[in-house]
Amino acid sequence: xxxxxxxxxxxxxxxxxxxxxxxxxxxxxxxxxxxxxxxxxxxxxxxxxxxxxxxxxxxxxxxxxxxxxxxxxxxxxxxxxxxxxxxxxxxxxxxxxxxxxxxxxxxxxxxxxxxxxxxxxxxxxxxxxxxxxxxxxxxxxxxxxxxxxxxxxxxxxxxxxxxxxxxxxxxxxxxxxxxxxxxxxxxxxxxxxxxxxxxxxxxxxxxxxxxxxxxxxxxxxxxxxxxxxxxxxxxxxxxxxxxxxxxxxxxxxxxxxxxxxxxxxxxxxxxxxxxxxxxxxxxxxxxxxxxxxxxxxxxxxxxxxxxxxxxxxxxxxxxxxxxxxxxxxxxxxxxxxxxxxxxxxxxxxxxxxxxxxxxxxxxxxxxxxxxxxxxxxxxxxxxxxxxxxxxxxxxxxxxxxxxxxxxxxxxxxxxxxxxxxxxxxxxxxxxxxxxxxxxxxxxxxxxxxxxx
Ligand SMILES: Nc1nc2c(ncn2[C@@H]2O[C@H](COP(=O)(O)OP(=O)(O)OP(=O)(O)O)[C@@H](O)[C@H]2O)c(=O)[nH]1
Numbered sequence: 001x002x003x004x005x006x007x008x009x010x011x012x013x014x015x016x017x018x019x020x021x022x023x024x025x026x027x028x029x030x031x032x033x034x035x036x037x038x039x040x041x042x043x044x045x046x047x048x049x050x051x052x053x054x055x056x057x058x059x060x061x062x063x064x065x066x067x068x069x070x071x072x073x074x075x076x077x078x079x080x081x082x083x084x085x086x087x088x089x090x091x092x093x094x095x096x097x098x099x100x101x102x103x104x105x106x107x108x109x110x111x112x113x114x115x116x117x118x119x120x121x122x123x124x125x126x127x128x129x130x131x132x133x134x135x136x137x138x139x140x141x142x143x144x145x146x147x148x149x150x151x152x153x154x155x156x157x158x159x160x161x162x163x164x165x166x167x168x169x170x171x172x173x174x175x176x177x178x179x180x181x182x183x184x185x186x187x188x189x190x191x192x193x194x195x196x197x198x199x200x201x202x203x204x205x206x207x208x209x210x211x212x213x214x215x216x217x218x219x220x221x222x223x224x225x226x227x228x229x230x231x232x233x234x235x236x237x238x239x240x241x242x243x244x245x246x247x248x249x250x251x252x253x254x255x256x257x258x259x260x261x262x263x264x265x266x267x268x269x270x271x272x273x274x275x276x277x278x279x280x281x282x283x284x285x286x287x288x289x290x291x292x293x294x295x296x297x298x299x300x301x302x303x304x305x306x307x308x309x310x311x312x313x314x315x316x317x318x319x320x321x322x323x324x325x326x327x328x329x330x331x332x333x334x335x336x337x338x339x340x341x342x343x344x345x346x347x348x349x350x351x352x353x354x355x356x357x358x359x360x361x362x363x364x365x366x367x368x369x370x371x372x373x374x375x376x377x378x379x380x381x382x383x384x385x386x387x388x389x390x391x392x393x394x395x396x397x398x399x400x401x402x403x404x405x406x407x408x409x410x411x412x413x414x415x416x417x418x419x420x421x422x423x424x425x426x427x428x429x430x431x432x433x434x435x436x437x438x439x440x441x442x443x444x445x446x447x448x449x450x451x452x
Contacts, residue, residue, distance in 0.1 A: 028075070028076055028102060028196070031097055033081045040080050047189050062077070103197075120168075120410075123172040148180060151181060172441050173441075355429070360416075360426060363395060364406065366442075390418070390428070394430050407431075
């Protein structure tokens with residue numbers, strides 16, 4: 001490897017004077033993202049230096065270097081992002097960086113369930129920011145996202161199984177899935193970067209191939225990372241005309257737990273039981289306990305109020321500027337008792353100052369997270385005195401195909417639980433206009449095909 005540079009950009013990536021590469025060699029721009037402490041820095045440093053150092057600072061780093069992949073010298077620009085988006089500025093820089101990147105390594109730690117849950121939110125941000133750039137708003141740029149589960153060496157602390165990881169990668173539409181230990185194996189890390197390159201190379205050669213956001217036809221094919229890259233490309237070329245098809249590429253043949261996703265799709269078609277029950281049950285193992293009675297409501301949502309009947313309160317003037325809610329990690333949990341009073345603002349609704357007060361019963365929460373009861377209590381205490389001190393939660397607002405409105409919520413679990421705990425009938429929310437495909441990022445194959 002050569003030409004290694006490391007930066008520590010504090011402002012937006014656009015301000016970084018990173019090393020320019022020669023015209024002939026188009027660099028691959030990779031963003032490594034994931035919850036804090038999952039091993040993002042460790043993996044990039046391991047790939048570049050082959051060493052596992054152990055402790056790294058939590059800052060953002062930017063690297064440029066060359067490496068040989070599949071007998072070709074590749075010029076890399078790698079942004080090792082931070083895992084905690086603690087302020088509005090950081091969150092917006094983060095989204096700018098997503099727009100800059102052409103390929104993503106999305107990491108979680110098998111020892112940290114919370115980091116596993118966060119991958120959905122990160123993928124949502126990727127989809128959201130890549131879609132926004134397209135002229136045609138119905139298409140999502142087909143950027144490769146490789147899902148990586150790290151720290152497999154800590155087998156006694158494992159909280160997420162390989163099956164759950166693989167399933168999640170399929171559900172949220174990742175190009176492929178790897179389980180690795182950055183500490184134990186440099187080869188596993190190299191395989192991750194190699195796959196990212198392969199998918200990126202394919203995308204740069206065939207940029208027009210897009211993934212439709214519709215749920216129409218799904219074509220799945222299995223591509224093993226050991227395959228000859230030219231074979232992968234020729235396989236993919238055959239699909240160029242299939243404009244409406246979505247290509248789901250899965251790398252790595254992984255012993256007994258690897259699924260044939262084509263088979264899964266067929267099963268999905270034939271066996272609704274699998275789609276509606278099993279994914280949810282298995283999801284419950286990773287997300288906490290599934291609200292069984294909610295599952296029904298989620299599958300066939302009951303008719304709910306349309307926006308005009310929701311009480312709209314012009315609360316903007318009393319809302320303080322708040323930082324990121326949606327990306328908080330363990331550091332903020334340490335200060336959890338101060339959560340409600342800390343300044344917070346969600347990434348999804350950062351530019352949206354309208355706050356609605358809606359009946360809590362209108363909100364559909366298909367997943368039940370693991371709660372920190374102390375945190376719930378401390379929020380409940382504040383709620384009793386001054387409801388405005390609690391930041392609004394983000395609610396995905398999806399219009400049904402035949403009218404009606406559906407309100408799904410995934411974050412803000414402690415605030416939601418605190419409201420329930422003290423018997424509040426209403427909750428302050430920020431509505432994030434969303435689509436069925438946004439919902440699919442959260443619910444994967446358990447997502448309803450239509451909302452009507
Ligand atoms: N056991 C084990 N520990 C690891 C592995 N990879 C990273 N770590 C440790 O996990 C901790 C966090 O690693 P980092 O690379 O700093 O994680 P990060 O995702 O960059 O964290 P932030 O910078 O906070 O976003 C460090 O103490 C690493 O030594 C691994 O494969 N196995």
